Amino acid sequence: MKVIKKIDEVRRVISGIKSQGKSVGFVPTMGYLHEGHLSLVRESIRIADVTVVSIFVNPAQFGPREDFDEYPRDLDRDSEVLKKQGVDYLFVPEADEIYPQGYKTYVEVHDLQDKLCGRSRPGHFRGVCTVVLKLFNIIDPDISFFGQKDYQQAVILKRMAKELNLEVKIDVMPIIREGDGLALSSRNKYLTQEERKAALVLSRSLEEAKSMVGKGQTNSATIIKEMKEMIGRESLAKIDYVEIVDAENLDPVARVEKEALAAVAVFIGKVRLIDNIILSTEE
Numbered sequence: 313m314k315v316i317k318k319i320d321e322v323r324r325v326i327s328g329i330k331s332q333g334k335s336v337g338f339v340p341t342m343g344y345l346h347e348g349h350l351s352l353v354r355e356s357i358r359i360a361d362v363t364v365v366s367i368f369v370n371p372a373q374f375g376p377r378e379d380f381d382e383y384p385r386d387l388d389r390d391s392e393v394l395k396k397q398g399v400d401y402l403f404v405p406e407a408d409e410i411y412p413q414g415y416k417t418y419v420e421v422h423d424l425q426d427k428l429c430g431r432s433r434p435g436h437f438r439g440v441c442t443v444v445l446k447l448f449n450i451i452d453p454d455i456s457f458f459g460q461k462d463y464q465q466a467v468i469l470k471r472m473a474k475e476l477n478l479e480v481k482i483d484v485m486p487i488i489r490e491g492d493g494l495a496l497s498s499r500n501k502y503l504t505q506e507e508r509k510a511a512l513v514l515s516r517s518l519e520e521a522k523s524m525v526g527k528g529q530t531n532s533a534t535i536i537k538e539m540k541e542m543i544g545r546e547s548l549a550k551i552d553y554v555e556i557v558d559a560e561n562l563d564p565v566a567r568v569e570k571e572a573l574a575a576v577a578v579f580i581g582k583v584r585l586i587d588n589i590i591l592s593t594e595e
């Protein structure tokens with residue numbers, strides 16, 4: 313695996329690969345890798361001829377009071393793990409390589425960026441879209457891999473790709489969880505033992521929603537009330553949002569018809585965690 317820090321160099325390498333007619337798979341990450349990231353990496357290795365992973369903690373997607381400085385980083389460990397998986401190239405640009413001084417250009421997907429996480433993280437998806445479009449332009453992948461864990465991000469990026477006529481295919485992979493249900497996240501590292509237990513309330517509330525729908529309950533307000541009560545009983549948890557929305561446009565739905573998305577964001581202590589599940593009346 314070759315580690316590359318500079319845009320010029322990664323472009324040179326990729327154009328060489330493309331001129332041989334090989335396909336390029338791309339997995340953008342912020343590092344501190346776990347099995348969730350690795351599921352995307354394995355899929356890329358399975359599908360594409362050459363796999364490029366990026367690690368870049370993107371300052372543009374963190375708010376001023378968010379955890380950019382504390383965000384966990386361990387490049388040595390991440391490189392080892394990716395090498396073992398069989399990744400071909402690891403792109404790790406410095407912040408000023410991506411955002412040189414005086415940087416002015418940003419990409420927004422209106423409306424979708426203001427829902428769910430966008431409400432409590434203004435500017436977050438603008439930062440995500442900007443960095444992902446830049447990385448797409450630099451890497452020029454045929455296919456890229458994202459996780460359903462960040463469902464809204466995937467919806468927004470697909471919309472961006474469609475509306476900006478990008479040719480890259482975007483594949484969304486299932487959420488990887490711990491044995492007890494907790495969705496893997498780099499931010500789980502922040503949790504104390506007690507908080508780690510409390511964090512189970514996210515996946516439990518989503519399972520409860522799924523089970524209610526399974527038993528014929530399709531009224532969103534009733535399901536959300538039950539979920540909020542469940543999360544409310546956990547003293548370390550503070551709800552940011554609990555919503556049931558259309559799986560495509562992310563607007564709240566009054567009833568679960570065919571398919572909807574249940575999405576939660578909950579503070580466990582100071583750590584904001586997100587999780588989601590598809591609710592289906594057709595299972």
Ligand code: AMP
Nearest residue numbers: 341342343348458459461462487488496
């Ligand atoms: P991040 O490093 O948090 O920016 O995540 C990089 C990619 O990994 C994103 O596409 C995430 O949606 C995906 N991802 C993060 N956690 C998980 C998980 N538990 N299961 C599957 N994919 C994940």
